Amino acid sequence: MELRVLLLLPLCFPGLWAQTPAAEERRWEGGVLHIQCPYPGQPLVKAWCRMTGEQCEHLVRTMPSWYLHRNPATNGEITINNDYSLGIVSITMTKLQTEDSGTYACVYRPTERGKDVTLKTISLNVLKELQRWELDSVSVECKYSASAISTSKGWCRRGQNGCKTWLKTNYPSTRSSSKVLGDRVVMEDVTQRRTLTITMQKLQARDTATYWCALYTDSQPTRLMEVRLSVSKKRVTIQDDKVQGIVTVTMRELQAEDAGVYWCALYEDGQLFRMTEVTLSIPSSDFSSNGNTFILLSGVLSILFLLALSSSITLYVLWRKQGKSRGNREAEDTYDKPENVAQLSSTERMESPKDDSNDLKYAALNFTSQRSSEDTLYCNVEPSQADRKAKDESVDYAVIALKHLPMNNKG
Numbered sequence: 001m002e003l004r005v006l007l008l009l010p011l012c013f014p015g016l017w018a019q020t021p022a023a024e025e026r027r028w029e030g031g032v033l034h035i036q037c038p039y040p041g042q043p044l045v046k047a048w049c050r051m052t053g054e055q056c057e058h059l060v061r062t063m064p065s066w067y068l069h070r071n072p073a074t075n076g077e078i079t080i081n082n083d084y085s086l087g088i089v090s091i092t093m094t095k096l097q098t099e100d101s102g103t104y105a106c107v108y109r110p111t112e113r114g115k116d117v118t119l120k121t122i123s124l125n126v127l128k129e130l131q132r133w134e135l136d137s138v139s140v141e142c143k144y145s146a147s148a149i150s151t152s153k154g155w156c157r158r159g160q161n162g163c164k165t166w167l168k169t170n171y172p173s174t175r176s177s178s179k180v181l182g183d184r185v186v187m188e189d190v191t192q193r194r195t196l197t198i199t200m201q202k203l204q205a206r207d208t209a210t211y212w213c214a215l216y217t218d219s220q221p222t223r224l225m226e227v228r229l230s231v232s233k234k235r236v237t238i239q240d241d242k243v244q245g246i247v248t249v250t251m252r253e254l255q256a257e258d259a260g261v262y263w264c265a266l267y268e269d270g271q272l273f274r275m276t277e278v279t280l281s282i283p284s285s286d287f288s289s290n291g292n293t294f295i296l297l298s299g300v301l302s303i304l305f306l307l308a309l310s311s312s313i314t315l316y317v318l319w320r321k322q323g324k325s326r327g328n329r330e331a332e333d334t335y336d337k338p339e340n341v342a343q344l345s346s347t348e349r350m351e352s353p354k355d356d357s358n359d360l361k362y363a364a365l366n367f368t369s370q371r372s373s374e375d376t377l378y379c380n381v382e383p384s385q386a387d388r389k390a391k392d393e394s395v396d397y398a399v400i401a402l403k404h405l406p407m408n409n410k411g
Contacts (some may be wrong), residue, residue, distance in 0.1 A: 037088065047109075204231060261278070
């Protein structure tokens, strides 16, 4: 029968738009929800309502267009604003709470006595985020409607294969505890307040997960509220050795804001008595991120590598130069210390070597008279190349034929 009504609605209201399936909107507690709903024509009233069973209860709505001074309209943390020129109604919900989770709809009425026509439907899920230390306790309260008083309720942990039930109550029973978890988790259903309370004690790091307060229909959980629980290892622990009378305090994973003055103290009759005062100073360098440390270390290693490479190249160049200089000095020593010297008189010439097996021929000039510093001396010059004016001078000529020496690699 309901299907027929939905199919006949477009005939009754020509301007009706087809209702779209509910889309899920997820927000954190304290967040903001903003929704825009286009509408056809100029309907009389536009509203934002919340589904409760078969009815959609109006939370806030706009007045007819002739009450322009009444636009926008506000109800608590919900505001509705109608843009007549664009034909769009906007809804904003601020400071969201977990109890705001539910199904909502944009609706309008074509006439004053007309029925609500749905423009858009959403499923709002407001998530609660809780952070605790190991061995702490946490309590969660989940509100439910009056129609769910006699419905089974439970606490389940979300995973890849759905939501695994940890605790479950069966009406009229209102209390349950987990024997599997060593009674660390207790659930109590206070029907007078329509509140389901879950308490988890002695938390451990492995308790970090996403949980549901759920209603159970046909053994399948339906979410009432979603909770994100994060349990961290305690950074501060205290041990009291009553035998030796020593209190030991340990602080882990220090942060910059931990710097300050601390007391080891005794509480007696509500009074605080100081035993020891400690001033904790934390250098900022201790808190550089791993990424910055890696970048700095990489830079230092790169510089050291470049210096080593530059030093290696410099040493290699110097070694090559020293090798060449050593070869030249050995060649010069060979020329300076001849072993087979041909003695020539001042009027003799040494011919080209006849025996090619010898690498080098040497010639020594022996002058018959002592030469003065003003006399002209020609070295390695043939008579045809001499100055013509030098005929009257006393000139001795010598032609020296050399043969290339092989490279002497001694070093």
